[in-house]
Every structure is written in C-alpha cells, then in structure tokens.
Amino acid sequence: DVKVTQSSRYLVxxxxxxxxxxxxxxxxxxxxxxxxxxPGLGLRLIYFSYDVxxxxxxxxxxxxxxxxxxxxxxxxxLESASTNQTSMYLCASSPGTGAANxxxxxxxxxxxxxxx
Amino acid sequence: QQQVKQSPQSLIVQKGGIxxxxxxxxxxxxxxxxxxxxxxxxxxxxxxxxxPDVSEKKEGRFTISFNKSAKQFSLHxxxxxxxxxxxxxxxATIIHSGGYQKVTFGTGxxxxxxP
Numbered sequence: 001d002v003k004v005t006q007s008s009r010y011l012v013x014x015x016x017x018x019x020x021x022x023x024x025x026x027x028x029x030x031x032x033x034x035x036x037x038x039p040g041l042g043l044r045l046i047y048f049s050y051d052v053x054x055x056x057x058x059x060x061x062x063x064x065x066x067x068x069x070x071x072x073x074x075x076x077x078l079e080s081a082s083t084n085q086t087s088m089y090l091c092a093s094s095p096g097t098g099a100a101n102x103x104x105x106x107x108x109x110x111x112x113x114x115x116x
Numbered sequence: 117q118q119q120v121k122q123s124p125q126s127l128i129v130q131k132g133g134i135x136x137x138x139x140x141x142x143x144x145x146x147x148x149x150x151x152x153x154x155x156x157x158x159x160x161x162x163x164x165x166x167x168p169d170v171s172e173k174k175e176g177r178f179t180i181s182f183n184k185s186a187k188q189f190s191l192h193x194x195x196x197x198x199x200x201x202x203x204x205x206x207x208a209t210i211i212h213s214g215g216y217q218k219v220t221f222g223t224g225x226x227x228x229x230x231p
Contacts, residue, residue, distance in 0.1 A: 004159070031216045040125070042205060042223040043160070050216035090159055094217060103148040103209045103217050107159030 003027070004108035006091050012114045019078040021111050023091030030096030032074035033105065034058075034066060037088040046089075049074055050096065081115045088112050119143055120208050122222025129229050135193040137225045139206035142187065146208035148217075149182065151191050154203045154224075163204070164191070196229045203227070 007022040025032065031050050035043040035058075045058030047066040055066050063085060067075045074093075078085055089112075092105040121140045129135045141149075150165035166173045166180045166189065173180045179192040193200055206222040 033219075035221075040223055042122070043221040045219070048216065048218075092159075096216065103150065103165070103211050103219075104162045105152075105160075105217075105219060107161065109157065109159050 004091055004093055004106050006089075006108040006111045008111050009109065010112050010114075012116065013081050014116050015082060017081050017115075019081050019113065019115075021076040021078075021089055021091075021113070023074045023076070023108055024072050025074075025091075025093040025106070026072065027093065027095075027106070028071065029093040029106070030071070031094045032068065033092040033094075034064075034074065034076045035090045035092065036060070037090055037110070043090065046076065078113075081113075083115050086113060086115045119220045120206060120222045122206050122225060124225060125223065126226045127228070129193075129196045129227065131196065131198060131229055131231050133196050133229075135191075135196045135200065135227055135229070137191045137204055137206065137227075138188065139190065139208075139222050140186075140188045141208045141220075143208070143210075143220075144187070145210055146220075147211055148209040149180070149189050150207050150209065150219075151178075151180065152205045152207060152221075154205065156202075160205055193227075196227075198229045198231060201227055201229050 004025045033048040034046040049068045065077045091108045151163045152160035153163040154160040177194045182189045209219045211217045
C-alpha cells in the first residue's frame with residue numbers, strides 16, 4: 001500500500017513563527033502536492049512538484065513556500081505564520097508518466113495547524 | 117473562482133436509503149472525474165472515478181452518473197449504511213502530458229446515515 005506520512009498531526013504556533021510541515025511518501029511517486037482544507041472551501045492546492053527540485057504554484061501559494069530536495073520528501077514552509085493560515089494541511093502524491101498514472105492522489109492523514 | 121460546484125453541503129439519509137451528491141464543472145479540458153471519501157481524522161481516499169467518454173460507472177453500491185453535455189456528474193450511494201457517514205469530495209482533473217495532474221476539488225458534502 002502507498003503510504004504518505006505527515007510528520008506532525010497537530011501543531012500550535014504563534015504569529016510570526018516559521019513553520020515546517022514535512023511529508024514523506026514511500027512509493028517512488030514523481031508528483032507531490034500540498035493542499036489546505038477548510039470547512040466550506042474544500043481542498044485548495046497550495047504548491048505541487050513533479051520532480052526533485054521542481055515546484056509549481058497552485059491556486060493559493062501566497063504566504064507559503066516548498067522544498068523538494070529528495071524524491072520522497074516534500075516540505076511546506078510558512079515563513080511567518082499568520083492566524084489566517086490556521087487550517088488542516090494535506091500532503092498527497094501520485095505516480096508520474098505511464099500506465100501507473102491513473103490520476104489518483106494518495107493523501108496523508110493531515111497536519112492540523114493552529115496559529116495563535 | 118469555483119470551477120467545481122458541489123451540493124448539498126450536508127446530507128442526512130436513513131439507513132437503506134439513497135444518497136445523492138451533485139457536482140457541476142465549467143472547464144471542458146477536464147479529463148478525469150474522481151470522488152474522494154474522507155473519514156474524520158483521515159486524509160481523503162479515492163472512492164470511484166469516471167472518464168468523460170463514459171456516462172455511468174458502478175462499483176458495488178456506489179455509482180457515478182456523468183452528463184457531458186450538461187457538464188454535471190453525481191454520486192449515488194445505494195442502500196446507504198452508517199459506515200458510509202463521511203465527507204465526500206467530487207473533483208475534476210487535467211492530466212498533463214508531462215505526467216502530473218491538476219486536481220480541482222468541490223467544497224465537500226458531509227453525509228450522515230442514521231440507523
């Protein structure tokens with residue numbers, strides 16, 4: 001089974017702090033994604049990466065950055081956390097080219113961030 | 117800009133009844149339409165998906181109906197069970213030739229199946 005692991009399930013940070021959210025996948029997937037989930041808004045794409053050291057902005061990248069130094073690891077960084085970044089953050093991965101890419105996303109269990 | 121509109125926001129169904137969730141999309145470039153199921157404390161997981169050249173897909177008690185001309189698709193859960201209580205997200209995907217996909221999600225429907 002594909003496993004996508006998010007290292008922190010719950011975090012509480014203060015306004016202005018730098019926050020790192022880590023995600024690791026064990027299926028050699030090329031693509032990795034960061035979403036945030038908010039009630040009534042669904043899942044919104046923050047950033048994605050289709051290869052090591054490659055990154056693309058999603059729909060709501062403002063206030064966030066990402067890092068992908070190794071294929072299996074994709075990090076989301078909040079340089080200066082703000083209260084409006086309180087949310088559930090979901091990491092996902094998917095295979096790249098070829099028959100393995102059915103379009104399915106494999107999600108982690110989420111990291112709930114509260115910014116005070 | 118909401119590219120995938122989902123309704124209702126919440127749904128209460130009696131055990132054994134039919135649950136119906138509807139979605140509408142705007143972009144005709146979408147080429148894959150999945151439904152994800154999310155239980156509390158868990159990440160979403162793929163439930164069932166359809167490509168736009170098919171009008172219906174059934175897997176067990178779950179059926180997707182797809183109307184390409186109307187740009188609408190829906191999830192039907194037959195014989196709904198309390199274990200189906202979860203949040204359901206429709207989505208629309210563009211799979212790029214480079215191998216990555218851009219997935220746009222609906223806003224979610226919280227389904228509660230009561231005994």
